[in-house]
Amino acid sequence: MKPIQTFLFAVTLAGPGSLAFAQDAADRAAKPGLQIELNDAADVDGTCRISFLVENGLGADLSGAVFETVLFDAEGAVERLTLFDMRDLPTGRPRVRQFQIDGVPCAGIGRILINGAQTCTGEGVAEGVCMDTLTLTSRTDIELLG
Structure with missing residues (x-):
């Protein structure tokens, strides 16, 4: 069996949703x-805890990313x-960052706007690249835009 066939076979065994997840990750x-x-x-003790999945596909590690x-x-x-301080973001390695919004339940947040990058640093990282190449998506009822 060729390696790609082995991968697809393994994903198929994991269930139909896994194939869609694998394709989404590949895209x-x-x-x-x-x-x-x-x-x-998610609401936690009367506040909203939001979780971001951040993927750096810039080809260079970010030593700091603050939005x-x-x-x-x-x-x-x-x-x-x-x-929101996303901290260091190594290239090609997904990171999850969580933030708690004190005093606001999740139902009280309609949209989140990434207004700009206050910090976007790393060796070989061009100025403005964090915002110029930014792609935003949401798996929640809260709209994420920028």
């Missing part, structure tokens, strides 16, 4: 740039402006 990996997915939003972020309430009004 993201093939796309150069920085991908941020709002993966989860200016605007949270909008369910009615569309600005709730707060804050910074």
